[in-house]
Amino acid sequence: MHIVLDRRPDGGVAATELDAAAMPHKAVELEASALIAYVRDREAEHPRWVWSSTAHWYPALLAAGVRVQRCVDLALSHRILRTSLLSAASELAGEAATSWDDIARLAAAPLAEPSAPALFDVVEPATAESLDPVREFQAQQAATPGGPLRLLLAAESAGSLVAEEIRFTGMPWRADVHDRVLTESLGPRAFDGRRPARLEALAAQIRELLGAPGLNPDSQPELLAALRRVGLDVTSTRKWELRELDHPAIAPLLEYKNLYRLFTANGWAWLDTWVRDGRFRPDYVVGGVVTGRWATSGGGALQLPKNIRRAVVADRGWKLVVADAAQLEPRVLTGLASDGAMADAGRGRDLYDSVVAAGVVTSRHEAKVAMLGAMYGATTGDSARLMPGLRRAFPRAIALVDHAAEQGERGEQVVSRLGRTSPRPGASWREVQERASQPGASAADERRARSQARDWGRFTRNFVVQASAAEWALCWMAELRLRLAEVGDGSLDGAPHLVFFLHDEIMVHTPEQFAPQVERLVRGAAAQAGRLLFGTFPVDFPLQIATVDTYADAK
Template sequence: MSAIAFLAADPDGYALIDLRDQLTGNSLQPVSSVSREELAGFVAETEARHSPRWAMLRTTPWMQPLAAAGVFLAKAYILSLAQRILHRSPLSTKPLDDFNLEQPTQGREWANQDALFSAPVTGESLAELIAMYLAQRDALPQEPDARRRLELLIHAESVGAVIACEMEEAGLPWDEAGHRALLREQLGERVSDYGRPPKLAAKAQQLAEALGSPGLNPDSPQEMLRALHKAGFAVGSVRAWELEQIKHPLITEVLEYKKLSRLASTHGDAWLDQWVENGRFHPHYVLGTVISGRWAASGGGALQLPHSIRQVVRAPAGSTFVVADGRQLEPRILAAISHDQQLQKAGQQDDLYQWLLDAKLVASRDEAKLGMLSVIYGGGGGASGSVGAALTRSFPTAMRFVEQAAQAGEQGGGVRSFLGRGCPPADEQWLQAQRATSDEASQRAADSAARARGRFTRNFVVQATAAEWALVWMGHARHLIHQAGWSRSCRQVFFVHDEIVFECPTELAGQLQELIRHAAMLAGRSLFGQASPRFPVSVAISGNYADAK
């Protein structure tokens, strides 16, 4: 018997927990009113006896005290995330309103499909929570494979949200003293939050003199661009990727200033004061707001840690990091979702790029990587374009797959990931711009917008599916760690795109890396079945995060 436990606010107390049979909906025990102090113990006991899927509107406020108490929930169903998925998915069979994940404290109203209540529901009360769940179940497709995919996506997204709360509670080990020493070395003594540190101020003055622009504010893109033009550099912007193409000592100085300025503004003393506590960085992860399914962070720059900062991410004595990331993930995902047999054959190899090199489809590994990414992302210029053309001839089924996704986007249509996450069709404003092409300028603008949308949808079908694989990979790794009895000692402490960072006792690191590799294999099979391509992962063991990259 499978059980589901609904966790909702108690209007007369703290929490209500309603345990039901997941198939019949029959109650398995009377609804329990639980105080804040009783919550962790009650949930842990229910988990041990019934192992239910825990259904809640959001992880807040429930997961914070549960994670702090070390309570392990094997399965979850976060209704707000499920609502966003079903609202956007073309596999959904009934229209559901969106949920405002961007402002989660503001409840949205939901029509009660069973007419159990006379008023619209928000999902905050127990009755409303159950009504929302029933509406979502009713919107799932009846076709078995489509239903399996959407359910897997909802369950993986929900467990991902639980993992995010666990990581936020655990925190990422951080050498605060080392970070302060780095700031003093790079920037000089601490100043007020509104002033430039001494070494940064000196560099600003040097740049102003070298560029012949007294009073230059190098943090202003407009001023810096004018100063570079005045000095004879014909650049279109001051973005780092563009400046890096120019080999000149003065441009090197500009880039060095930008690097130090970013360090001061994004990971300076004020950042340390706000985000690091007792030697651990506690970022807040956000799920469901990025259309492709990738995670975001609401503060602290968790998903954008520069290499210069990673050196202060250090495991405590007796512990180490096990850092794992999917190798050549997106080409393997493309092989699976397109059913291109030749690319699937390449994907069975441990090193897909080396296979392309051995097959003489490319002249170097760099060409293999750039060419494949050019195909996926829709690039077409330079050497990568010519290699992409060769790969297109070798993998026609895969290339047709991404081309069809691009064409759908160019025409204003929507696409979906393998499990069913939807990229909605273009909005009315975009469609009107496509129709309003009475002159050459408007036609050029419409064509440019169409190509941009085509590149986005072309990328979406691969990137969104890669994000799904990463979610399922994390879920399997977490389950295997719990089965091994390591939940308290081996903790996931960081995640970005397709990279997971675990902290564990040094003596368990070797076993943990094998478990992580096994979880990657299980993730492929969970999504794509026995015909799944190989999903090898690179694993590094180090007490310093920077050394593992």
């Protein structure tokens, strides 16, 4: 059963139940104040709620203590269907841009005040025609063939529920521990725009060693000029280039850069902005990367440094269950290619160690370099040297990514396991390719065209793997969310619940007595995600799981 929620011009809500053929029954007209009770009552029937954007309907329900099991996020689904090759023949994919395209772009915009959401804070372009979610849902149903694409839309919508629930509950965060980490690393907090003591001391040391008393080490042009004045041939101030230099100022400069990164990315200003009431609330953007990976619109949840993870501490009587999927992308590639030899190598053991044991390479490091080179298209150095051996050992897997690269070099699109489709190259890319194919094209034109074609081929080579891995992670979270809801009272404040996600890693905050059960559920959900994507093909997705008091102890 589907129930479509639509905001009326008068501020109320129309709730329309659809039958099995997606045909609407008469809408129930609700006052805004009645929506919470209506959703709570109907949720007992386990409907799939259909709304414009989870990010703008669900927060108010969560604030009122109402969780929903399933939904259809029309904005996220619209974005996928408009670009997927699996729905390219549909009317929805072929129609001119509508307000739903605007909603799909704006769905990532964070709410102004996530702790106190408006009841229907749905973003709609001021000049757009009236949105009709019933009609849009019917168009999406017609555009969605059975099988993989339908699973992708369900997983993407489930991901939107996970993202909002994580944002609502937040990750447990000890501000006092965070402050202590900063003080230990940087010195006491300074105000009025001044640097903390450790940074200031390093800045003074750098100025003295470079003979530049007025140098601002935070200014890239000033620092570059100072380095050149002492005879250092540098083109940038990037860390990798600085590490190649021999000068007394380099060591304190590298230390300064590391500490400055901590100060600016996760310092006291970050703590003041993002941590409230003992919780960090990540602002996830579902499908924010073209491959379907999540992004963040603030807070940097996808880049929490290890020392800051000491501040992520379970509540008293609770534990953190942290799990990450070992070598996720190579294992997804195994399933994509149905490569039996690669599946055997990774079954019940470390895939890279197995590659070494098979004599393909001589060390685990080489195995990792070779595998990453295969998926990311590295064509020089160790990756190129090791590729022939990897191709002989796993011909089906390497042939799959090679084919994806060839498609990209021709300007074609590629498709993930469930149907997410890569974008087309831009107009300038096509112009370069066309110019090189014309009579009288110069050697420079041809070199540029080949270079750009190879670059796009590397993108499509990785797209099929990374996008499919993102789909596996979505299915993992969606399945785990449903399983966790059956533990204890299933609430977000007294039972296990997801509080963090990072590509191939999840964190569950759980009452201590449920921790062993949560570990089993995490493993079961991972196995189910593998079955959903690859059926009976025997590819393993082993997990590294740690039940800890603080995130820093998980690895």
